[in-house]
Amino acid sequence: MRMAETAVRREGRAFLSAIGFLTRVRVPAGPADTWRADLARAPRYFPLVGGLIGALTGLAFWACCHVVPVPLAAALALVFEALLTGAFHEDALADYCDAFGGGQTSARVLEILKDSRLGSYGALGLGLGVLVRWSAMAALPLGLIIPACMAAGAIGRFGAVLAMRLLPPAPARESLSKDVGARISDRAVVFSTGLAVLASVPALLVAPVAVFVGIGLAVLPLAYICRAMKRVAGGAVGDGLGAITYIAQALCLVAFAARP
Secondary structure, three states: OHHHHHHHHHHHHHHHHHHHHHOOOOOOOOOOOOHHHHHHHHHHHHHHHHHHHHHHHHHHHHHHHOOOOHHHHHHHHHHHHHHHHOOHHHHHHHHHHHHHHHOOOHHHHHHHHOOOOOOHHHHHHHHHHHHHHHHHHHOOOHHHHHHHHHHHHHHHHHHHHHHHHHOOEOOOOOOHHHHOHHHOOHHHHHHHHHHHHHHHHHHHHHOHHHHHHHHHHHHHHHHHHHHHHHHHHOOEOHHHHHHHHHHHHHHHHHHHHOOO
16 A cells, blocks of 8 residues: 555656646655655656646637637747746757757857757747647637647647656756656656557547548658658757647647548
């Protein structure tokens, strides 16, 4: 009984660590001697947290649609999510585009990744990414808004989990991939897959084809960015993982918005 209770508490701390990592929500601090282990287990819960973020964003979008025009409602929902997450993945997408778009050599790419300033590639990449996501959200039927946002949020975060399993952390870089990615196991990926499916159940009930098309589209940034990170950095970097998440999420929404 004591062992079971300890396991429950351990997984509970990992779930809270995932919430604290991916959002600005204040969560109870765990014991000082377990925080690193809790964070190492957190990625398995990323799809679930992503689904919850998507549900809240979708709910905000749905509610706003009853007050203001749909395009404005979509924009307000994205503002809400950026406040909820601290624009975590948006920042990663901009940094990735700056580094991998503007860097001509591996050394230059890694140098740009350390630079917090926003360049032209980052501005363009972030702008286009937000535009695609906003346009897709604005095109969603009212009844599909919350299920689609939930599934997209879960699938996008699951893409990052897969990338952390496929690639070792980049050498000599302190980042999410360094602290967490090296500890992703096959068992954790299976568990994470189950949570991604769970968060996608509402969408599977109303638009199953769109879910599978969205998964297929999400593979594209996963494959491309993993290849780029391996070639340039020798492993996964946090900004690349965040870029995978954001682009995969946007492409999933495109699948839901596509007309039959």
